[in-house]
Each structure stands twice: as C-alpha cells, then as structure tokens.
Amino acid sequence: MRLAEAVTAQTPLVQRLLDGVARIGADPPGITRDAYGPGENQAQALIAEAGQALGMQAGTDAGANLILTWPARDPSGPPILIGSHLDSVVQGGNFDGAAGVIAGIGAVAALRAAGIAPRRDIQVLALRCEEAVWFGLGLIGSRCLLGRLPPGALELRHARTGLTLAESIAACGGNPDRLRANTPLRDPRGMGAYLEAHIEQAPQLVEAGAPLAVCLANPGNLRHPFIRIAGEDAHTGLPHRFRRDAALAGADLSLALERLWLAEEAAGRPMAVTIGRFFTPTARHSLTAVSGGFEMSLDLRAYNAAHLAALEGELHRIVAEVAARRGVTIELGERSAAAPGPMDPALIEGLSAAAARCGQPAPRLNSPGSHDANNFAASGVPTGMLLVRNRNGSHNPFEAMDTPDLMAAIGVLADWIAGLSPAPG
Amino acid sequence: MRLAEAVTAQTPLVQRLLDGVARIGADPPGITRDAYGPGENQAQALIAEAGQALGMQAGTDAGANLILTWPARDPSGPPILIGSHLDSVVQGGNFDGAAGVIAGIGAVAALRAAGIAPRRDIQVLALRCEEAVWFGLGLIGSRCLLGRLPPGALELRHARTGLTLAESIAACGGNPDRLRANTPLRDPRGMGAYLEAHIEQAPQLVEAGAPLAVCLANPGNLRHPFIRIAGEDAHTGLPHRFRRDAALAGADLSLALERLWLAEEAAGRPMAVTIGRFFTPTARHSLTAVSGGFEMSLDLRAYNAAHLAALEGELHRIVAEVAARRGVTIELGERSAAAPGPMDPALIEGLSAAAARCGQPAPRLNSPGSHDANNFAASGVPTGMLLVRNRNGSHNPFEAMDTPDLMAAIGVLADWIAGLSPAPG
Numbered sequence: 108m109r110l111a112e113a114v115t116a117q118t119p120l121v122q123r124l125l126d127g128v129a130r131i132g133a134d135p136p137g138i139t140r141d142a143y144g145p146g147e148n149q150a151q152a153l154i155a156e157a158g159q160a161l162g163m164q165a166g167t168d169a170g171a172n173l174i175l176t177w178p179a180r181d182p183s184g185p186p187i188l189i190g191s192h193l194d195s196v197v198q199g200g201n202f203d204g205a206a207g208v209i210a211g212i213g214a215v216a217a218l219r220a221a222g223i224a225p226r227r228d229i230q231v232l233a234l235r236c237e238e239a240v241w242f243g244l245g246l247i248g249s250r251c252l253l254g255r256l257p258p259g260a261l262e263l264r265h266a267r268t269g270l271t272l273a274e275s276i277a278a279c280g281g282n283p284d285r286l287r288a289n290t291p292l293r294d295p296r297g298m299g300a301y302l303e304a305h306i307e308q309a310p311q312l313v314e315a316g317a318p319l320a321v322c323l324a325n326p327g328n329l330r331h332p333f334i335r336i337a338g339e340d341a342h343t344g345l346p347h348r349f350r351r352d353a354a355l356a357g358a359d360l361s362l363a364l365e366r367l368w369l370a371e372e373a374a375g376r377p378m379a380v381t382i383g384r385f386f387t388p389t390a391r392h393s394l395t396a397v398s399g400g401f402e403m404s405l406d407l408r409a410y411n412a413a414h415l416a417a418l419e420g421e422l423h424r425i426v427a428e429v430a431a432r433r434g435v436t437i438e439l440g441e442r443s444a445a446a447p448g449p450m451d452p453a454l455i456e457g458l459s460a461a462a463a464r465c466g467q468p469a470p471r472l473n474s475p476g477s478h479d480a481n482n483f484a485a486s487g488v489p490t491g492m493l494l495v496r497n498r499n500g501s502h503n504p505f506e507a508m509d510t511p512d513l514m515a516a517i518g519v520l521a522d523w524i525a526g527l528s529p530a531p532g
Numbered sequence: 533m534r535l536a537e538a539v540t541a542q543t544p545l546v547q548r549l550l551d552g553v554a555r556i557g558a559d560p561p562g563i564t565r566d567a568y569g570p571g572e573n574q575a576q577a578l579i580a581e582a583g584q585a586l587g588m589q590a591g592t593d594a595g596a597n598l599i600l601t602w603p604a605r606d607p608s609g610p611p612i613l614i615g616s617h618l619d620s621v622v623q624g625g626n627f628d629g630a631a632g633v634i635a636g637i638g639a640v641a642a643l644r645a646a647g648i649a650p651r652r653d654i655q656v657l658a659l660r661c662e663e664a665v666w667f668g669l670g671l672i673g674s675r676c677l678l679g680r681l682p683p684g685a686l687e688l689r690h691a692r693t694g695l696t697l698a699e700s701i702a703a704c705g706g707n708p709d710r711l712r713a714n715t716p717l718r719d720p721r722g723m724g725a726y727l728e729a730h731i732e733q734a735p736q737l738v739e740a741g742a743p744l745a746v747c748l749a750n751p752g753n754l755r756h757p758f759i760r761i762a763g764e765d766a767h768t769g770l771p772h773r774f775r776r777d778a779a780l781a782g783a784d785l786s787l788a789l790e791r792l793w794l795a796e797e798a799a800g801r802p803m804a805v806t807i808g809r810f811f812t813p814t815a816r817h818s819l820t821a822v823s824g825g826f827e828m829s830l831d832l833r834a835y836n837a838a839h840l841a842a843l844e845g846e847l848h849r850i851v852a853e854v855a856a857r858r859g860v861t862i863e864l865g866e867r868s869a870a871a872p873g874p875m876d877p878a879l880i881e882g883l884s885a886a887a888a889r890c891g892q893p894a895p896r897l898n899s900p901g902s903h904d905a906n907n908f909a910a911s912g913v914p915t916g917m918l919l920v921r922n923r924n925g926s927h928n929p930f931e932a933m934d935t936p937d938l939m940a941a942i943g944v945l946a947d948w949i950a951g952l953s954p955a956p957g
Contacts (some may be wrong), residue, residue, distance in 0.1 A: 239820050240817075243819060345789075354810040355787065355807070358786050358810075381822055415776060501766075
C-alpha cells in the first residue's frame with residue numbers, strides 16, 4: 108500500500124480514538140479530562156491499548172508520562188518522539204492535546220500499514236498535565252521528563268483534589284522522589300527530534316483556508332496565577348476620596364496590560380495578555396459594599412526571551428502605578444515562566460518538504476499557544492510542530508477540528524518519518 | 533431625675549442590647565444577622581423582650597416587622613415612630629441598623645426614667661431585611677409597611693435559603709397574601725413622624741470630630757444586582773482582534789461609571805457608584821482562557837430624582853458603547869430603584885434645636901447611605917434622621933461606633949420627644 112493510501116486507511120482508527128477520549132471526558136456541554144485523575148488516566152489507558160495493538164511497547168516514566176515505543180529493528184540514530192497531552196481544561200474541547208497524541212498513533216499505524224519499518228525508534232508520548240488549570244503551572248509532564256520543574260512545583264496543590272503534585276504523580280504510578288533531583292529523566296541529547304501536532308488555538312488557518320501549518324515558534328510565557336489585590340471593604344456610602352476599591356484596581360491593571368499589548372503589537376512585537384480569573388471573592392459578595400479584595404490571574408506571552416523580560420519590567424511598573432494611585436496593595440504572588448520555543452530550522456524545512464510531497468498547502472505560522480514542545484526546544488532537542496485547523500478556538504466546549512485535517516497532519520508526520528527510513532522491504 | 537441624667541443612666545441597658553445582638557450575629561471576624569433567619573429573628577426577640585420590660589406592647593405586622601408601642605395615656609396626635617433594622621450584611625458590623633432600633637428603646641427607657649409620659653404613642657420599629665444582600669432588593673420591611681414593594685418582589689429568592697420573599701415572610705409569621713395588594717399596612721397620613729438614628733457609613737463625622745449629625749437627605753438609588761456580560765470563551769492564543777473578552781468589558785464598564793461619578797461630583801452633583809460583585813464565573817476559571825462570561829452588580833446613588841433619571845440615561849449610553857466596542861452583550865437584568873429621601877425641614881430644625889439643648893454639636897450632612905427613612909419620606913411621612921459617628925465605614929467587620937456617641941443621639945431623640953410632651957406630673 109502506498110503511504111498516502113495507508114494514511115487514509117487509518118481514518119477509522121483515528122476517529123475511534125478521538126471518539127473514545129471524548130467519551131472519557133464527557134462533561135456536557137464540554138470535555139473535562141482531569142490531570143492525574145480519571146479523565147487523563149483512562150485516556151492514557153485507551154492510547155496504551157491502541158499502541159500495543161500496533162506492536163508498540165508501553166512504559167511510563169517517573170513523571171507518570173506514557174511512552175509507547177515502536178522499536179527499530181536496527182536503530183541508526185536516536186529515537187524520534189511524537190507527543191502531546193491528554194488532559195484538558197475544565198469544560199474544554201476534545202482536541203487540545205489529545206489530537207496530537209492520536210496523531211502519533213495514526214502515523215505509526217500508517218507506516219506499519221505501508222510496510223515501512225522505521226530506521227529509528229519511534230516513541231509516542233502522552234505527557235501529563237499540560238494544562239495550567241490544574242496546578243496553576245502548565246507543561247508539567249514535559250517539565251518532569253526534562254528536569255524543568257520550577258522550585259516548589261511538587262508541593263503545588265491540584266485544584267480539584269487538593270493533593271500535591273508529588274502525591275498526584277505517586278498516585279498515578281510515578282516516582283516523585285526521583286523528580287526532586289529535577290534532572291532530566293532521559294538525556295535530551297539522546298532524543299533525535301520531538302514532533303507535536305496540535306490544533307491551532309486561533310482562527311488563522313480557518314481564515315487562510317489551509318488544513319495545517321508548519322509552526323515557526325511557540326511563545327514563552329510569564330504567569331502569575333494568583334494575583335491578590337487588597338484595598339478596604341467599605342459601604343457604598345463611602346465618598347470616592349476615601350475608597351480603596353480593589354475591584355477597580357483590578358480593572359485598571361487589566362486595561363493597562365491590554366493597552367501595553369496593543370502598543371507592542373502595533374510596534375511589531377507580537378505578544379498576548381490573558382486574564383482568565385478576574386473576581387471579587389464570592390463569599391462576601393454584596394450589592395452595597397465596596398470590595399476590599401480582588402483576585403486575578405495573568406498569562407503574558409511573547410516569542411523571544413528579551414521581549415518577555417522587558418514586558419515583565421512593564422508589568423511591575425504598571426502594578427506599582429495602580430497600587431499607588433488606588434491606595435491598594437497588589438501581590439503578584441506565585442510566578443511561573445516558560446521559555447519561548449523556537450522550532451528547529453531543519454525541521455521547519457523538513458516538515459514543509461513533507462507537506463509539499465503530500466500535496467498539502469502548509470503556511471508557516473507562529474503558534475498562538477505554548478506547548479510541551481517549548482520544553483523540548485529549551486532543552487536543546489530539535490523540535491517541530493504542525494498546527495491543525497480548528498474553528499472556535501480552544502479551551503472551550505466548541506473546539507472544532509475536522510478529522511480529515513488531522514489525517515493531513517498525520518500524513519505529513521508519516522512522510523517525514525518515512526524519509527528517515529529505508530524503503531519497504 | 534433630669535432627662536439628661538436619665539439618658540446617661542440607660543447606658544448599661546443600651547450596652548447590654550448592643551452586646552446581645554453582637555452575640556446573636558457572631559460570625560468572626562464579622563457579624564451576620566440573616567434577614568428572615570435566625571440572626572434577625574433572635575435579635576427581634578431580644579428587642580421585643582427589652583421593650584416589654586419597659587411596659588411597651590409588642591406586635592408584628594403582615595411584613596413580620598416588630599412594632600413596640602409605648603402608649604400615650606391620652607394621645608394628642610398621631611404616633612411617633614422610631615425605627616431601623618436588625619439584619620446585617622454577610623460579615624458586616626454590629627451597628628448598621630441595630631444601633632437605631634436600640635436607640636429607640638434607649639429613648640423610651642430614658643423618658644420613662646425621667647418620669648416623662650408621652651403625649652403621643654411612641655412606637656419603636658424593627659423593620660425587616662433592610663440590606664439588599666439577601667434578595668438583591670433593600671428596605672423590604674419598610675416597603676411592606678408602606679406598600680412600596682416593586683412588582684415581583686415577593687417572588688425574589690433569598691440568597692442563603694433560596695426561599696421566596698413571600699415564603700420567608702410567612703415563615704416569620706407575616707402574611708404575604710396581605711402584601712400582594714401592595715397598599716400600605718397602615719395609612720402613612722396617620723404617622724406623626726418617622727425618626728431614625730443610624731451610624732454614618734462614611735468617616736465625615738470622624739473627620740469633623742462630632743458625635744452626631746442631623747441628616748439633610750438620603751440618596752435614592754438605581755440598582756442592577758445581576759448584570760451579565762456575554763462574550764466568547766477562548767484560548768489565550770486567540771489574537772486580540774478576534775477576542776470578545778467579557779471580563780475586560782466589565783472593566784471598561786466599571787471604569788466608565790467611575791469617570792461619570794467623578795465628573796458629576798466635580799460639577800457639584802453628588803452621587804456614588806458601587807460595584808460590589810465583579811467576577812468571572814468561578815466554575816470555569818482558567819489561567820489560560822479568555823472569559824466569555826462576566827457578572828457584576830451596580831448600585832448608583834444620587835440625591836434627587838431628576839439627577840437619578842439623567843444618570844440612568846448615561847448608564848444606558850455607556851453600556852451600549854462598551855457592548856459595541858467589545859463585541860459582547862450586556863444585560864442589565866433585574867432593576868430596582870429607591871426614591872431619594874429628603875428629610876422634613878421642620879424635623880431638621882427640631883432635631884437641631886434638641887441637639888443644641890443637649891449641648892451636642894450637630895453638623896448637618898447628606899447621608900451617604902439609603903435607609904428605611906427613604907420609604908417613609910417618599911410616602912409623605914415627616915421624616916428625620918440622626919447620623920452617629922462611626923469609624924471604618926459600614927458593611928464590614930470593622931464598624932466602630934462608641935456607645936457614648938449613640939447615647940448622645942438617644943439624648944437628642946428623647947429631648948425632641950419630651951418637647952412634644954407635657955412636663956412630668
């Protein structure tokens with residue numbers, strides 16, 4: 108069977124796996140696959156079973172990541188990793204993460220069906236807890252694998268279970284004690300490449316009418332998940348000059364950051380600001396009280412490290428200005444950061460060439476989102492990504508990726524791998 | 533005993549009642565006396581017992597308000613009402629409301645101790661559910677008494693119990709069927725005066741160094757307790773031009789209303805804007821999702837009806853502008869309004885004269901807050917208020933009224949009543 112036909116022939120398998128993970132995460136109207144919980148665990152089991160059915164060896168590492176290996180008979184170089192994640196946000200969609208893991212399975216299935224034996228070990232990775240919603244810190248599985256956990260990460264607590272990250276990993280069969288060293292579980296120099304297919308989280312491919320894109324770079328981020336503003340609770344009768352309104356300070360801060368974003372974009376420096384949590388504490392909600400407390404989160408993204416550092420300086424300047432003007436204190440609190448992830452130039456070219464051979468138009472785009480690929484790139488692993496067309500954005504119940512678009516990405520991955528391999532024998 | 537001495541002699545009684553309602557509402561670090569619940573009910577019982585110990589007759593009306601009557605032996609005119617409320621906000625302070633009811637008891641006790649028999653019936657009212665926190669509608673007890681409930685009010689649901697207002701009133705021994713007519717339970721033309729002592733909810737008396745003030749007017753308000761903004765949930769990777777961020781629309785709306793406030797004040801038109809509830813829905817909180825939903829409350833106050841109406845027009849203009857610019861819908865939702873409450877000129881003079889006789893400095897101030905007095909004024913009852921010095925504002929655990937300041941207000945009330953009465957016989 109020609110490879111292109113072999114790819115198309117995997118459509119039912121891919122659809123079955125997409126439907127399977129959707130059933131596991133069903134939480135109408137969306138999808139919730141909780142990290143280190145039943146959602147992620149059951150999805151791992153489904154993927155492991157599918158890999159084993161293809162003759163892959165299933166294993167896990169100290170971070171409880173799933174690793175499915177299709178061994179080369181006579182390896183000619185370090186393994187090729189294809190990964191993504193199986194967890195979702197709360198009431199998110201089905202495709203953010205899971206589509207990339209399933210793409211790895213689909214590519215292996217297609218290569219096997221075409222009779223192509225890999226020259227290198229091919230490993231499909233289901234990395235744990237990519238979404239920051241569970242611990243206020245994202246990309247955890249790849250951080251564990253590559254020794255990139257920030258200090259204190261193992262003591263963070265799961266938003267739903269209250270267990271620490273260490274306890275959560277142990278409960279899933281991982282080994283948190285090994286992780287305390289925070290050194291790579293495997294030497295990244297022994298990884299030939301890390302490839303990831305991921306739905307696009309913006310509508311640029313929908314606008315462009317293209318099923319997929321070759322990614323140029325992932326943004327790095329600076330995150331403060333739990334910013335707290337403290338002013339003074341007061342009665343609605345308090346004159347303006349006496350008020351220390353924490354909610355309005357939050358409004359000031361958010362709009363100042365938005366103005367910064369628009370100014371930077373206008374100056375040709377792409378970035379993004381997202382404030383997902385933005386709230387007066389509900390326990391003391393009153394129609395007739397000025398709120399002395401306010402909480403918010405901040406996710407700030409940019410594509411190079413110097414720009415991110417400059418933006419962090421701007422953030423501190425804005426915070427100081429708002430705090431002084433409103434008479435409130437603003438504690439940025441916990442800070443996490445992820446380095447920007449430029450893709451490997453040779454992989455950008457290689458994936459573009461594979462797309463051309465497959466007859467797929469594939470524009471090159473900056474990724475709007477950060478991904479596990481950032482950690483591999485930061486650890487020196489040659490990293491490449493394909494972005495798959497998706498309507499309605501991500502992290503919401505209305506994500507909409509069409510399976511033929513994912514099959515196109517699988518075709519490009521399989522073609523690129525085939526290019527590493529001897530012809531079928 | 534001279535009246536001034538008789539007032540001072542009531543300090544232990546007043547302190548006992550203040551401490552008693554504090555114990556009933558204890559909810560560290562604050563005070564919660566829930567309307568139509570154990571907090572308000574137990575406080576009513578304590579006040580009823582204190583009134584009965586002074587020879588007052590205890591009764592309730594169809595709105596479950598408590599009415600304690602000290603009958604004149606030979607009434608020469610319509611009764612004098614002294615009232616306030618016993619409920620508090622959640623984790624509020626001890627004095628907002630309760631101090632005014634206790635002041636009524638204290639004045640009656642002082643007059644009796646001074647041997648002064650009233651020429652009119654004196655009635656102390658503990659009006660139900662003044663705080664808007666319980667039903668998103670305030671001043672409910674006086675609305676019931678005076679036939680001023682807005683349409684649908686009896687079907688509103690209690691924030692804590694989920695019972696409708698009708699069910700809540702019935703559970704406290706009231707008669708919601710009588711209230712459906714929404715006509716006064718007593719003819720307001722038969723009320724000689726309504727007097728209310730209330731802590732000041734701003735620090736103007738602290739600044740002025742005066743224990744009490746004679747109130748000039750209470751503000752009316754326009755309230756939208758449950759404003760909902762609907763944009764679109766989206767991933768943090770969504771470019772700015774595609775975003776419909778409901779939280780930032782809320783920030784825009786709140787700051788535009790604050791600018792309106794400052795401009796009106798600068799133009800000599802006093803008002804206030806309070807946004808107590810201001811939040812992204814917690815159930816879907818995510819660090820990495822643009823929030824498609826936002827909720828907020830609005831309490832807008834001003835001192836005359838024409839100004840309030842003009843401000844409502846401004847509100848609608850601002851809402852339309854923000855909604856169009858952000859691509860969101862803004863539903864103002866439920867609306868409630870309270871008419872501004874100007875105090876009776878003769879009572880302003882009378883209370884000022886009484887204060888002067890008591891040797892109390894008593895500036896004249898606009899009240900920062902709305903009170904049950906608004907409903908009496910709006911129903912044509914001659915209405916007067918005393919504001920009592922209070923540190924740290926109101927609707928928070930740190931309200932701080934000193935008992936001697938309340939005793940000063942009790943002295944003024946008693947002196948004013950004594951002025952209506954024949955000399956002790």
